Amino acid sequence: MSADPTEPVRVVVYAKPGCHLCEDAIALVAQVCAETGTSWREVDISGDAELMRTYGEQIPVTFVDGRQHDFWRVDPERLRAALGA
Template sequence: MTRPAPAHANDARVVVYTRLGCHLCDLALELVATICADTGDSWTQIFIEADDDLTQRFTDQVPVTYVDGAQHDFWRVDEDRLRAALAG
C-alpha cells in the first residue's frame, strides 16, 4: 500500500523526492520542471536526507514522484504518463 506524501510537500501538485548526487534525480527534475511549466502545475523537490523517515522509506528508490498526494513513479519519470496524470 502506498502512503500519502508527507504534509510538508507544500501542497504542490507534483512532488519529487530526491537525494544529492543522484543522476536519475537530476533527469527527473528537469523533465518535471519542463512538464509543469507547460501545464501550469505546481511542483516541488524534497531531499530525503533532510528527514530520517523519508530516507528510510525511499532509500534507493529515488527519485520518487508523487502526483496529487499519491505515488506515481520511482527511478524514472515517464513524460506521457505524467502528462496524462496531470490532465486527468
C-alpha cells in the same frame, strides 16, 4: 516550482543531492509542469532518516496529487496524462 505558497502543490519529487536519476527526473518534472502550469516541489530526503528509510532505494520518487506516481524514472507522457494535460 509553485510561485504562490498558498497554492496546493500537485507534484512532489523526493530526491537527494548527487543522484543523477534525480537530476533527470527533476528536469523532466520541471519541464512538464511548466508546460501544463502545474505546481511542483522537490523534497531533499538526505536530511530526514524516515524519508531515507522509506524512499532511499527508490529515488527519485514522484507523487502526483498526494499519490505515488513513479520511481527511478519519470515518463513525461505518463506524467502529462496524470496531470490531465
